[in-house]
Amino acid sequence: MDAQHPSVPSHASLRVAGKRPAHHSSGVVHVNTRHTSRFTVIGNHLAQHEQLSLLAIGLAVHIQSLPTGARVDIKTLAARFPEGAQRIAGALRELEAHGYLRRVRERAPDGRITTRTLSCNQPSPGGRAPQTDAPVAPSPGPQRGTVLRGGAGPEHGTVPERSADPERGTAPQSGAGPQCGGKPARPPRRTPAPLRVPQPAHPAPALLRAATELLAGLHRHDPRLLLSARDTEHLAPGVAAWLERDAGPEGVRHALTAHLPPEPLRRPAAFLAHRLTAELPPPAASPARTAHPLRNCDRCDRAFRAPEPGVCGGCRASATSEQETRGQLTP
Missing domain, CATH: 1.10.10 (Arc Repressor Mutant, subunit A)
Structure with a gap:
């Protein structure tokens, strides 16, 4: 019996698609087939x-x-x-x-x-x-x-990076449209217009504070009226203008929250700004001032206007302070 030699390579060699594969000690060996469709x-x-x-x-x-x-x-x-x-x-x-x-x-x-x-x-x-x-x-x-x-x-027509198709005789289409190689044309972004609201004649801090508190509580009547801090700051002068014209807080709140549309409010601040501007009440009628005659103060003889003779405001204040001082010194 002949001796076996296991170290001798086999005479059968691998054939892949009629070609001899490259010699590699390890790793992947590609078995490629040319695609003609899909x-x-x-x-x-x-x-x-x-x-x-x-x-x-x-x-x-x-x-x-x-x-x-x-x-x-x-x-x-x-x-x-x-x-x-x-x-x-x-x-x-x-x-x-x-x-x-x-x-x-x-x-x-x-x-x-x-x-x-x-x-x-x-x-x-x-x-x-x-x-x-x-x-x-x-x-x-x-x-x-x-x-x-x-x-x-x-x-x-989705095979990329082809200069032409020799079988079909077609060239790549270079039509208009968004491209990946550069920035696509985007529509101009609209910036919301600034909120225009009425302005009070005398913007006192207490008046603006009351207007801010009124706006901050509108979401309790309708959750859609939840405003940001920036929108509240822009709308506060408009509410202050209403309060300055003798529209009480309840009247302003009713004017802003009554008869709201059923659809969602995309911009509640703009909606409130429109109501504050379109439904602004007229200025409050100020009482006519009565021109009192000039009087001479009974103590300092200075001229002042008053309906009846007496002392001026400065002398009344001095007399009041003297009485308070005497009361403190009296045991």
Whole structure:
């Protein structure tokens, strides 16, 4: 019987797709098959990202494989995958922080504000991912990447980073719209107009304090009238103007809280400012002053106006203080 030599290599060699694989002592060996349909191109800056979690990378790959218009909100993704809403929300925040996901607010033709989600196959300038130094196999085209099977293919027009399709003879579309490589055009942000309310003629501190206390208690009559400290400070002069015109606190409170609309108040401070301005009562009628004749003081002979002869106000005050002093000295 011949002796066996287990150290002799086997004559059978591994054949993969008719090619001899490269010799490696350990690690992964790629068995690649060329895809001709239903594939998505993923950059190695995403697949080999050093800071993104594995869940975030997988979620980015899934989103990039979806056709345009697919829902990628947290509820839809949580129903699709077993990770749960909290983990998916964290992964979406990672992608947004590194520039692979953008949320753009746009105004619809009917005036409503909608949010559009942009999936970027290249990170935007605000969160560009570092490139890894791992060697990658060259692929036809100007970019290097990993081709993954599954998802939206060329029939959806979602194959990124292609200069042209030689089989279809089509060129990439460069239409207008939000882009991931730069800042998208956003509608101008409206700043709320300053609250204009009536101003009191004599803004005494006690009057403004009473107006502030009245505004701070309006939420007890309707929770929708809960005001911030800044709104209360802006509205206090308007309430003070009402109190100055002989409108008591209960009258002002009734004017501000009566007949409120049933729908939610988006800006309660602006609503109250409108009521304070539109329903401002007229100034209080001041009594006509009677011109009393001039009198001479019986003690200092100074002239003063009074309905009857007597002493002036200064002499009355002096007499009152003298009486109080005598009363304190008397045992």
